[in-house]
Amino acid sequence: MTADDYVEQASEIFVLSDSFIRIRQLIDDEASTIDDISEVILIDPALAGTVLKLANSPFFNYPGKIDTISKAVLVLGITEVYNLVIAYFTTEAFKNIDANQDYLDEFWMKSVDCALLMKFLGTSLGMVHAERLFILGLLHNLGELVVHQITVEKQRACDSHDLNLLPWVKQQDVLGFTFGQCSAELLKQWHLPYSIFAPIRDQDVEDLSQYNAETQLLYVAKRIMSRNLVFKGQDLDYSDLLTKEDLALLCLDKSMLDNAVDYCDLERLGLLSILNPKASMLY
Template sequence: MNAPEYAEKASEIFVLSDSFIRIKELIDNESSTIDDIADVILLDPALAGTILKLSNSSFFNYPGQIDTISKAVLIIGITEVYNLVIAYFTTKAFRKIKADPEYLNDFWERSVDCALTVKFLGTKLSVPNAERLFILGLLHNLGELVMHQFMPEKVETCKQVNSDELPWTKQLQSFGFSYADVTAELLKQWQLPYSLIEPIRDQDDEDFEHSTDETKLLYIAKRVMTLNHECKSHDPSAVITDDKLDSLAVQKELLRDASDFCDMERLSILAVLNPSACMLY
């Protein structure tokens, strides 16, 4: 089976709920009002609670209190609320996976770290609406969960990388495709926006000539996260080369600051999206 076939098979197991589909339809409909969107969100108390918790977190750093969904949509914007809806229903969909809780906790910690890193870098580099980058990092590696559902032993083998190996290269050797390929195909199955699919599909592309800034930032953020998790013993320059950092004027000090930011914010995000992971702390 190839990446699209695995993604199609996974989409039959990991399904986004009817509530998500309804919210997506409203957001895509230009005639919908803020109240229309808020009313559908309120039908799912857990979703509404998640959006309010994240809206009031230091992640958005809003100086006042956001106490209603309508206010959340108004203050942080429809796109950001949509991204929070995607985050909520994605983590909910993958609760059906057959996997050890410790493995899942580690997976979501890595995903949140990538999400926080890409958001931090985008903010410091003055990328417009940098908060939207968070969802790229959070979803970037869902293909790993897909492959774990069908070939858990092979996924576990791919996680064991030597100091001269890179995880995504080992994935290509093992499967003939990377987790990024499967992730992009799954997001297509879910009919998520192309603005999410493209950077995730191209996250391992070494040729930056035609890459968007979002793709470049995700490329770098993923590698920063990997150095802090799977590739701790690697030479950093073998994972992220200076020319890639120079293409976005990213200083190494900024990467250290990004890691510090993850350490500060990780727990608050995990507490909302994957509470069981907080047991690690």
């Protein structure tokens, strides 16, 4: 089976709601207003509540209180609110997956860590609207859930804690594609923007210098997350998963990576408690 085959089967199981489709249509329509978008979000109380919780969380660090959806759109911008909507509906789409809860908790913890690392490093590098980068980290490995649902034995065969056989290399050996490539195919199926699915598709490329900053940043954040969670307990250094050349492309140093990890440890529980409350119970 190819990544397309998996996504074709998964698209019948993991479906984004009509509300998401309507919001996406409004955002694509230049004639739509903030009120138009706000009204559709308000139709879904759980979505509206999640957007407001995220908007008021330390993740955005807005000095005032955002108490209405229209204010959230006005203050954060349409793109940021759209990203929050994507985050909500993505976690909702996978709620009915046939998987062990411990496995799902660990999966979402890795995704949230990658999202937080992306946001912190993007901010540290002065990237404009760095908060938008969190969606790349959050969605970067959805393909794993797709493979788990369709052929759980192959997903388990891809599991690796061996530094000499990195997980994404083993995925290629077992499946003929990586979870990242499968993630990108699903996001394309959902008609998400190219700016989201392209870095996710390319997160395991060999020559980073040929790709944009978002792809480079996801490559780095994923490997920091892997050092902390996938290879937990092995006392690895950053250099075990990242070369000096990788870091030089983004002008990153060890101090910035340490600060990113500290930020992740500080904010993980808050973000998990909003996006996946069950996983937050791990802490």
